[in-house]
Amino acid sequence: MYEKPLIVQPSGNVFLLDRLDAKGQVAEKILPFSDLQKCPEGFMTFSISPFSIWSAAAMGYKSQQIINVLKQYSHNELPTQVLQTICKYTAEFGTLKLQGFDDWIELEAVNEKVINKIADIAGIKDRTTARVDTKRLRFKTNFYLELKTILYTEGYFIIDLTNRKGKPLRFNLRNYTRDGSSFSIRDYQRQAFDSYIKYSPVVGGGGTIIMPPYSGKTLVGLLIIQDLQLSTLILTENIQSSERWKTEILDKTDLSEESISIFDDANPNCTPITLCTYSTAVSSLNILEKEEWGFIIYDDAHKLPAETYVNTIMLASERKLAMASTLVRADKKGSLVFALVGPKWYEVLPKTLERDGWLVPILCAEVRIPLPDAEKDRYDQESKPGIQRRIAGENSNKKIVFEQLWKSMLTKKVLIVSWYRSIAQDLSALHNIRLITGNIGKNKISQDISKYNTGEAWTLISTQKIERIDVRDIDILIALSYQQSSEREEYLRLGKLMASSKKDKILYFFSLVTETTVEEKDYRIRRRFLINYGYRFKIYTCHEVCEGVNIFEL
Amino acid sequence: MNCKEYLDIMPEKNLRKIAEMLRIALPGKSSLNYIKYSIGKVLCDWDSINSKIMKWLDKEDKECLLQLVFTSRTNCNTLQLSHFGLIHNDIMPNDVVMLLQKNLRNEITCQCSLPDKFLLSALSQLLLLLDFVSENDKVISKDQLLKMMSAKYCFVDQTLCGNVISYLEYKSLISYPKKKKLKVDPRAREKLFGIPENAFFDFYVWLFKKYRLEDMLWFVGKVSEIQGEMNEWVSTKIFSDVRQSTSLREAGLKMGLFTLVEKDKMSYLRLTPEGRFLVTKKYPPYWQEKRVIISADFEVLVPHNYDPFAMLELFRNCRLKEVGYVLVFDILQEDNVKFSENFLDIVLNRSLELPDVVRFELFRTANALPKPNFKKPSSG
Numbered sequence: 001m002y003e004k005p006l007i008v009q010p011s012g013n014v015f016l017l018d019r020l021d022a023k024g025q026v027a028e029k030i031l032p033f034s035d036l037q038k039c040p041e042g043f044m045t046f047s048i049s050p051f052s053i054w055s056a057a058a059m060g061y062k063s064q065q066i067i068n069v070l071k072q073y074s075h076n077e078l079p080t081q082v083l084q085t086i087c088k089y090t091a092e093f094g095t096l097k098l099q100g101f102d103d104w105i106e107l108e109a110v111n112e113k114v115i116n117k118i119a120d121i122a123g124i125k126d127r128t129t130a131r132v133d134t135k136r137l138r139f140k141t142n143f144y145l146e147l148k149t150i151l152y153t154e155g156y157f158i159i160d161l162t163n164r165k166g167k168p169l170r171f172n173l174r175n176y177t178r179d180g181s182s183f184s185i186r187d188y189q190r191q192a193f194d195s196y197i198k199y200s201p202v203v204g205g206g207g208t209i210i211m212p213p214y215s216g217k218t219l220v221g222l223l224i225i226q227d228l229q230l231s232t233l234i235l236t237e238n239i240q241s242s243e244r245w246k247t248e249i250l251d252k253t254d255l256s257e258e259s260i261s262i263f264d265d266a267n268p269n270c271t272p273i274t275l276c277t278y279s280t281a282v283s284s285l286n287i288l289e290k291e292e293w294g295f296i297i298y299d300d301a302h303k304l305p306a307e308t309y310v311n312t313i314m315l316a317s318e319r320k321l322a323m324a325s326t327l328v329r330a331d332k333k334g335s336l337v338f339a340l341v342g343p344k345w346y347e348v349l350p351k352t353l354e355r356d357g358w359l360v361p362i363l364c365a366e367v368r369i370p371l372p373d374a375e376k377d378r379y380d381q382e383s384k385p386g387i388q389r390r391i392a393g394e395n396s397n398k399k400i401v402f403e404q405l406w407k408s409m410l411t412k413k414v415l416i417v418s419w420y421r422s423i424a425q426d427l428s429a430l431h432n433i434r435l436i437t438g439n440i441g442k443n444k445i446s447q448d449i450s451k452y453n454t455g456e457a458w459t460l461i462s463t464q465k466i467e468r469i470d471v472r473d474i475d476i477l478i479a480l481s482y483q484q485s486s487e488r489e490e491y492l493r494l495g496k497l498m499a500s501s502k503k504d505k506i507l508y509f510f511s512l513v514t515e516t517t518v519e520e521k522d523y524r525i526r527r528r529f530l531i532n533y534g535y536r537f538k539i540y541t542c543h544e545v546c547e548g549v550n551i552f553e554l
Numbered sequence: 555m556n557c558k559e560y561l562d563i564m565p566e567k568n569l570r571k572i573a574e575m576l577r578i579a580l581p582g583k584s585s586l587n588y589i590k591y592s593i594g595k596v597l598c599d600w601d602s603i604n605s606k607i608m609k610w611l612d613k614e615d616k617e618c619l620l621q622l623v624f625t626s627r628t629n630c631n632t633l634q635l636s637h638f639g640l641i642h643n644d645i646m647p648n649d650v651v652m653l654l655q656k657n658l659r660n661e662i663t664c665q666c667s668l669p670d671k672f673l674l675s676a677l678s679q680l681l682l683l684l685d686f687v688s689e690n691d692k693v694i695s696k697d698q699l700l701k702m703m704s705a706k707y708c709f710v711d712q713t714l715c716g717n718v719i720s721y722l723e724y725k726s727l728i729s730y731p732k733k734k735k736l737k738v739d740p741r742a743r744e745k746l747f748g749i750p751e752n753a754f755f756d757f758y759v760w761l762f763k764k765y766r767l768e769d770m771l772w773f774v775g776k777v778s779e780i781q782g783e784m785n786e787w788v789s790t791k792i793f794s795d796v797r798q799s800t801s802l803r804e805a806g807l808k809m810g811l812f813t814l815v816e817k818d819k820m821s822y823l824r825l826t827p828e829g830r831f832l833v834t835k836k837y838p839p840y841w842q843e844k845r846v847i848i849s850a851d852f853e854v855l856v857p858h859n860y861d862p863f864a865m866l867e868l869f870r871n872c873r874l875k876e877v878g879y880v881l882v883f884d885i886l887q888e889d890n891v892k893f894s895e896n897f898l899d900i901v902l903n904r905s906l907e908l909p910d911v912v913r914f915e916l917f918r919t920a921n922a923l924p925k926p927n928f929k930k931p932s933s934g
Contacts, residue, residue, distance in 0.1 A: 001843060001906075007855065009878030010672070010709070015855060017847065019906065041909045042849030076879040077669040366911075516889075524887065531850045531911070539914040 002075050006030070010079040012048040013037075014070075024351045026073050031347050032056050033066050033086075035335065036210075037328065038532035039349065048082060050089045051335065054157045055343030057093035058202050059195075066090070092157070098148075098204075100162030100316075104129065105144055107137045107151075107158070114156070123150050145313055145340075152339030160204040160342075166294025166318035167231040169272045171255045173222060178251050185223065186358060188348045189216050193223040195345040196321060206342025208301065208322040212350040212359065212533075213491070214498040217323045218248045221297050225273070226253070228319055230294020232273045235281055235312055237300040239264075240467050242275040245299070249273060263288070278309040285311060293317035298341055300324060305333035305340070313340045326533070350534045362497050362507045364535050365551055366527060367405075368515040369397045369542040385518055392519035393420040393481030398512045401542050402427060405478065405510060405551070413452070415471055416461040417493055418480035424461045427480070436462040436469060445469070466492045473500050479511040482522055490526035494535070508552065509535075557597050560647040561590040561639075569593060572639035576606045593639055597650050600657045607638045620662055620792050622646060623654045625776055628795040662789040663780065664822055666815055670859070672709070672879040675810025675828045676761055677754060677862050679710060680718045682877065684746070685869050687738040693731050707877055711808055717764050721757060722746075743869070750863045758809075758832055765805050773802045774811055775833045777825050784840065787815055787822030810859070826859055837861075846900060847880075850909035852887060855880040864900050871897040887915065 005020030014034055016027055018041065027036075027044060033056035034046040056066060063086050070078055095110040109115040112134045118124060119137055124147065130138040139147055144162065151158060176182050185193075192209045200207040211217050225232050236242045242262045249260055261269055263276040268284060270291045281288055296315060298304050301322035304312070322341040327334030338344060353359040371379055371392070379391045402416075418424040421437055428435035434448045434457055445464075451457040453472050462469050466489065477497050483489045497507045513523045527537055540549060561569065569589050573580055578592045596602040611619065611634065618630035622641065635641045640650065674682075686703060694702075696719055704710050719736075722728050727742040739745065747753045762770040773796070780788045793799045803823070806812050811829035815822050827838040841861035848854050854872060856865060857880055865881065868874075871893050872883035893916060901908060901916060 002845070004669075007880050009876065009880070009882075011876060011878060013876065013878070013882075015847075015880065017906075038851060040849045040851040040853075042851075042853075042907060043847055043855065071669075074669060077671045079672060079878065527911070528851060536909075537850065538910040 004073050004075040006070065006073045007076055008048075008070060008074050008078055008082055010081045012082055012085065014046040014048060016044040016046065018043060024349060024355060027349055028352065029069050029073070031349070032059060033061060033069075035327070035344065036347065036349065039351065039534040040531045041534075041536050048085065049335065050085055050155050051152070051157055051338050051343070053086050053089035054093050055338065055345075057090040058343055059199050059345070061090065063087045063090040089157075094159060096151075096156055096158045098158045098160050098162055100141070100164055103141060104138050105141055105147070105162055106132060107139070107147070109135050111135075118151070118154075118156060121150060121154055142314075145310065148313075148339055149336065152336065157339075159202075160206060163205050163316055163318050163320065165292040165316050167272075167292045169225075169229050169231045169259075169294065171226065171229075171253050171259070173226050173253055183219075183252065185219065186216065188353065188356075188358070189220050189223070192220045192346040192348070193227070196220075196224055197227055199345045200319060200321075200342060203342055205319040206321070207345040208324070208327075208337055208341055208343065210324055210327065210344060210347040212348070212353060213325045213495055215348065215350075215353055215358065217299070217325075218245060219252070221245075221299070221321070221323060222249065222252060224321060225295060225297075228295050230318060231292065232295040232297065233270075233281075233288065233291070233293045233315065233317070234273065234275045234297045234299060235278050236275060237303055238277055241299065242277060245275050278303055278306075278312060281312045281315070282309060285314065289315055295319045295321070298322040298337070301337045301341065302327050302329055302334055305329065305331075305336040310336075310340070328532070360498065360500050360502065360505070360507050362494065362509055362535060364494075364509040364511070364527075364530060364537045366511045366513050366523065366537060366539045367401055367542055367545050367551075368513055368520070368539060369395055369401050370515050371395050371517065372397055379517060388518050389484065389522070390420060392514035392517040393418075394423045395512075395514040395519075397542065398423060398480055398514070399426060399430070401512055401545050402478070402480070404545050404548070406431065408550075408552070409476055412458070412475035413455075413473060414459045414476045414478060415452075415474045415496065416459070416478045416480060417466060418461065418463050419483045419489075420481040421463045423480050424463050428461050431459075433459045433461050436460065436464050438464060465489075466496060471496060473502055474507070475500075475502070475505075476508045476510065479509075482511075482519065482526065485522040485525035487526055487529040490529060491533075494530060510551070555645070555647060556649045557594050557647040558590075560642065560645065560650075561594055564639075564642055568639075568642065571637065575637050576639065597639060597647070598653065600653055603654070604657075607640065610638075611635075616661075617791060617794075619654070620658060621795055623651055623658060624662060624780060624792045625796060627797075630795060659780070659782075662792050663782075664787050664789070664817055664820075665785055666787050666817060666822070667785050668815060670857070670879065671813050672858060673807070673810050673813060673826070674707075674709060674858055674877070675826065675862070676714055676718065676808075677757060677828065678810065678858060678865070679715055680721070680757060681743075681862065681865060681869055682707060682710070682874075683715065683718050683722075684738075684743040685874055688740055688743065691737075691740055693735045693737045695735055699736070709877075714808055717761060720764065721760055724760065743866075747866055750866055754862065755832070761809065765801075767798065767802055767805055769796070769798060770802055770806065770811075771833065773799075774806065774825065774829050777812060777823055778830055778833045781825055784824075787817075787824045790814075790821040790823055828859065828862065844904055844906050846905040848885075848901065848905045848908055848912055850911050852885040852912055852915075854883040854885060854905075856883070857881075861904075864904060867894060867897045867900055870894060885912065885916070 002017055005017045005026050007015040021027060030046055034048045034052050037045040037047055066086050097108045099106045115135050115137060119128060127139055127143050128137050129140060132138050196207050196209060209220060234245055246260055246262060249255060259271055260273045261271040263274050264280050268287055294317060296317045301324040303309055320341045322337045327337050350359060354361055375391055379388055382388050424435060436445050436448055449469060449471055452460045474497055477493060479493060494509055497509055500507055513520055531537055566586055572593055573589050576596050596606055615634045618628055618632060619635055621628035632641050640646060700712055700715055703715055704712055722738060722742060725746060727739040728736050731737050777788050807814055810826055812823045812825045827840045830838045845860055846854060846856050854868060856868060868883050872885050874883055876882035898916060
């Protein structure tokens with residue numbers, strides 16, 4: 001058997017065996033110098049990279065400390081390559097600095113040999129405007145983004161001292177929300193705040209915080225803004241996210257509504273706190289860069305490395321913060337966030353928050369359902385994936401399985417979601433459940449949601465985009481059909497459960513999936529996304545469900 | 555021959571000298587039989603050997619004795635040992651050898667629990683090469699193939715890998731469609747490993763011949779005889795007079811048949827499970843342990859020194875994506891994949907845990923899940 005929980009690979013990948021770290025204590029010990037890649041049931045994958053080591057050095061870690069932790073928990077002998085990386089990059093911290101001047105930027109190395117090597121790198125060589133002396137290279141300011149990216153890719157990590165602007169902003173966090181409820185800062189939120197405030201000045205003012213969805217990243221952002229007291233730009237993934245930030249700021253600070261604005265094409269005004277989507281920021285860079293930002297928050301920062309958004313890094317400010325639930329991207333560019341904004345100063349795992357009672361345990365199950373023969377024939381004869389998806393999505397056998405599930409859920413608050421409308425309508429009619437669709441008026445929707453939230457209604461079916469319906473305290477979410485393989489939709493659906501305030505119980509997420517169809521393939525991608533976040537899945541056949549298996553014993 | 559037989563053929567002159575060396579008090583007219591009896595009593599009793607012989611041997615004589623006892627191959631000067639009656643005309647009595655082996659084991663072994671080292675065996679390198687060529691079906695020169703292999707797997711030993719290619723040539727699994735450009739039979743793995751265990755022994759025996767290391771099996775066998783449990787290590791000093799001892803040691807290390815550790819300025823060897831299987835032909839306990847780890851992301855981790863026959867099944871049913879202390883495989887999730895029974899057996903019986911999603915998908919493919927049987931719902 002394995003006596004110790006870690007397996008360290010020459011590539012820098014570190015596998016942590018679940019069964020030998022049930023409480024997540026070893027995971028917490030290695031997080032400061034490694035990046036979590038995924039945490040499916042079985043084993044977690046972390047990666048030790050030159051930058052993760054450099055970042056640890058910025059937090060004061062010595063090479064021997066890192067090696068000791070790994071040796072203490074590693075089942076195998078530490079590979080030479082990993083030891084070399086640890087020694088090399090802890091020693092290199094602080095040896096390269098980037099300074100900003102009016103019209104140019106200068107890269108300065110402690111070691112002349114290093115600057116010679118950098119000067120020879122393709123892509124840098126022909127963009128160097130001057131060799132200031134044996135240890136300094138000068139570039140035009142507009143080369144900033146490219147220079148940082150090239151240096152990061154080539155394994156040269158810099159202390160970025162180019163951020164120099166910032167207008168003051170005065171405000172305080174309130175002790176009570178506007179509706180009078182009290183709120184408190186959780187331990188891990190305080191730790192995230194402390195880490196950023198303590199370490200970001202060491203590298204010039206930037207840094208990254210990684211926290212699971214629904215763990216209160218916004219509040220951490222607000223704590224930091226309050227501490228810095230600088231005008232702030234918050235970049236978000238979409239308008240809904242900007243609105244959520246605005247609501248939270250108004251709810252928890254003494255700032256007036258006039259001090260906060262959502263910047264868009266119709267309202268291109270900047271206020272002490274400005275919220276803006278990445279896409280709007282890119283198209284309005286010329287306006288935004290005229291402002292003297294003291295602090296920029298890159299929310300949902302995994303979006304930042306996208307080619308369309310990366311230019312937002314050109315916006316100057318005294319401090320920068322990237323916040324994300326994960327930096328994993330399909331194009332593997334996630335870690336570029338560290339190069340562009342700053343090292344990871346804090347990360348907390350969903351498992352840790354679950355253990356400490358801050359996140360609700362959610363058990364997920366997928367029920368595989370065959371198509372009835374006639375529908376299967378229709379599916380097989382169809383060549384267009386769009387129509388195949390609809391046939392699979394509207395699989396009439398799903399209603400049979402739903403009925404079985406329904407029987408065991410009579411005392412639970414259930415939300416049923418569907419991408420396709422007809423199956424939702426059928427079930428709504430069959431079981432007399434309130435239905436929310438795009439065709440229903442806003443007032444009716446608000447009433448139905450309100451009845452659900454107050455407990456007057458226990459069940460709701462929706463074909464609306466999940467982020468548009470503000471339902472709370474769900475016990476069970478059942479998904480009937482899907483927008484293809486959208487990981488985002490899956491994540492948002494699960495998020496509705498995560499937002500539950502019922503911290504003392506287990507919540508359930510059921511997905512009805514038509515087997516051996518494109519829907520099964522699509523769902524595999526969606527399921528994988530959640531699995532890699534650490535959610536446990538079980539798959540049932542419809543036979544098992546129809547035979548009355550207890551699906552609550554996952 | 556045993557000690558009695560050994561002493562029986564020894565000349566009286568030698569016996570009297572030995573008795574003197576062993577400080578055996580002989581009455582004036584002691585019979586020859588009494589002398590033999592007295593010497594035999596010393597030679598067959600460890601406490602007597604220890605007090606009457608071992609104490610008086612210098613370092614070289616002790617090492618010579620260890621080599622004689624544990625390898626029976628030495629070029630050292632045995633004069634002093636013969637004075638004490640331990641050897642005569644290059645012969646040592648069997649029962650005395652066994653007694654010495656039992657009591658001197660501590661001198662040549664050490665207990666040492668170290669973290670496992672990553673050292674890829676020759677057979678694993680063969681499996682890697684076969685996997686590589688099955689994914690890169692090209693006509694290329696041997697040098698190019700070696701370069702590509704070492705670019706992908708930096709720890710691959712170029713010489714050994716070159717010989718692995720030669721082995722495939724020897725097995726007629728390589729053709730030369732162009733001058734100096736080779737192509738490995740894309741079905742080489744299946745052809746070679748039809749009967750996996752035969753392929754295992756055939757490969758190593760061929761490799762030893764190729765390296766002109768005819769004594770390798772003897773060498774590995776000797777380590778196997780001495781090494782007890784998994785955490786026991788055998789001193790290399792007992793092999794110092796063995797012909798080609800350095801080459802045998804170096805090659806064995808490269809081939810992943812044993813690992814080496816330095817302790818108190820001494821070198822010690824330990825057989826890998828593969829090395830042990832090579833000489834004993836018995837499945838080492840390590841290979842029978844549950845060491846395969848499977849995640850819900852359909853990734854499989856298997857230690858590099860685990861059962862190569864299980865590894866072969868993983869190569870056949872999964873896609874290799876990383877090599878290190880553990881080999882990392884992705885279980886294929888395509889629609890038309892049929893998993894072999896052996897693979898499913900490994901997944902079920904050699905893995906520490908099997909996440910439900912993986913169990914479902916694998917055994918659904920194997921058609922082991924029950925068929926649906928609907929009851930129509932009641933209306934309304």
